[in-house]
Amino acid sequence: MPELPEVEYAASQLRRATVGKRLSALLIRHPALRRRMAARAAKALAGATVAAVERRGKHQLVRFDDGRTLHVHFRMAGRWIVGRESEPLPRYARAVLVFTDGTRVVLDDSRALSTIEPYAPGMEPPLDLGPDPRDAAFDETWLAHALARRRAPIKNALLDQRVVAGLGNVYAAESLWEARISPHRPACSLDRAELRRLRAAILAVLARADGAQYAASDSDVGRFRVYGREDAPCPRCGGRIARTVQAGRSTYHCPRCQPRRDRRCA
């Protein structure tokens, strides 16, 4: 689930629940997460007050008033569950933040692939991200620059967070469908008009996702145009949606209205 719109929602949830509150305890409850944050490091954060919650791409940065930062990434299945200290812990509680007013925020993640990592004052996690899609910096010129000389398929390039921050497998496929561009096209072969379409498509797909209220599950596959819809008719042209594998990930597209077209890179 967690691509940019979902992480944006999660960050705002966390912001609303915690800014201005003092942390009374941070518990790391799974060995995989403890590899990045030992129990004593978690303990050391107690007493600090949350000053701000920021999002960059799919990353969340919790800023504390003493200059420290908590870097959180949900990977495949993470989410926040906000509640009260007195409530029973959710099933997959991998980390727990408790505040002095009794607010409790749980990092819930069935797969335990999420990461949570502390940074000392003055230290920043090395994120190496391109612009967020909604940044002014994310325009055709940036895309043209970022994709030049990349012979890899455009789908793979869109998953590279240095090209654009926050897209994942689902919205990359959806954006390419929206832009009528084959995911198999070499990234550098897109012309200016296609880049313009692609940028607009990414923004449209994200805007649509913002509007939807959903938790991630296979049951909401219905809200996608191509993702998860192998062999179904394309909602635009009626062609048959194909599933292929690129860089080990499922890709869905309509071969009829997202033609492959051989065009060479400049």
Next chain:
DNA sequence: AGGAGCCTGCGC
């Protein structure tokens, strides 16, 4: 560029 690995749950 492609594949394994990290984890666990789920659907077949």
Next chain:
DNA sequence: GCGCAGGCTCCT
């Protein structure tokens, strides 16, 4: 049981 999953890193 096996293969699959929306992310990302590390290895060959």
